[in-house]
Amino acid sequence: MSTPKSKNITWHEGQVSRDDRQSMLGQRGCTIWLTGLSGSGKSTIAVAAEKALNERGRLTYILDGDNIRMGLNSNLGFSPEDRTENIRRIGEVSKLFTDAGIICFTSFISPYRADRDAVREIMGEGDFVEAWVQASVETCEGRDVKGLYKKARAGEIPEFTGISAPYEEPNSAEVLLDTNGQSVDESVATLVSYLEKSGYLSV
Numbered sequence: 001m002s003t004p005k006s007k008n009i010t011w012h013e014g015q016v017s018r019d020d021r022q023s024m025l026g027q028r029g030c031t032i033w034l035t036g037l038s039g040s041g042k043s044t045i046a047v048a049a050e051k052a053l054n055e056r057g058r059l060t061y062i063l064d065g066d067n068i069r070m071g072l073n074s075n076l077g078f079s080p081e082d083r084t085e086n087i088r089r090i091g092e093v094s095k096l097f098t099d100a101g102i103i104c105f106t107s108f109i110s111p112y113r114a115d116r117d118a119v120r121e122i123m124g125e126g127d128f129v130e131a132w133v134q135a136s137v138e139t140c141e142g143r144d145v146k147g148l149y150k151k152a153r154a155g156e157i158p159e160f161t162g163i164s165a166p167y168e169e170p171n172s173a174e175v176l177l178d179t180n181g182q183s184v185d186e187s188v189a190t191l192v193s194y195l196e197k198s199g200y201l202s203v
């Protein structure tokens, strides 16, 4: 947790615990942290995995990069400092969702290892599932779903991850989803089966 600005604050306990909520929901809260280049498949996988879990009666929620930048983080850009603050806030929000007992997907490029590790750090043991959505720049550029690579190559987008800004590959990801060759269904099946075998889908 980051150090609060004010010293005059005290934690106030509730009477309903996380365990109570999880028993009610029949699942274990967690955050599936999808990280990878733009166009690697984070949003697509989050949406499809959420649908699959929803059909099994599981409660989920998606925090998506672009969507969050329209609201909560609309005052942040793509400088290294703003990227770090973007991820810090999302880390805190996903921690709340996890505490609520919800299976929370986050789809943010989150290019810096230190930022992802900082989120892992504030989460309880087993609450943070780092899922590396792996696709090469060539694959992502070939898809160019939002036309951003074209703009980045033309110099219209500064600090574009994979082109003019770095992506630091995970070295401790719980799940690897190689979308260079896998279909969306295969990636989703890999992710859902990891959640199942790790005990998140039942309590």
Ligand SMILES: Nc1ncnc2c1ncn2[C@@H]1O[C@H](COP(=O)(O)OP(=O)(O)O)[C@@H](O)[C@H]1O
Pocket (backbone or CB within 6 Å): 036, 037, 038, 039, 040, 041, 042, 043, 044, 045, 107, 143, 145, 178, 179, 180, 182, 183, 184, 185, 187
């Ligand atoms: N295995 C896969 N998983 C996810 N997306 C895939 C996969 N294979 C191909 N794709 C395609 O790649 C694109 C990924 O786009 P998107 O999900 O918006 O990426 P991101 O959110 O990471 O920027 C989509 O057009 C999707 O259909």
Ligand SMILES: [Mg+2]
Pocket (backbone or CB within 6 Å): 042, 043, 044, 064, 065, 066, 107
């Ligand atoms: Mg996306």
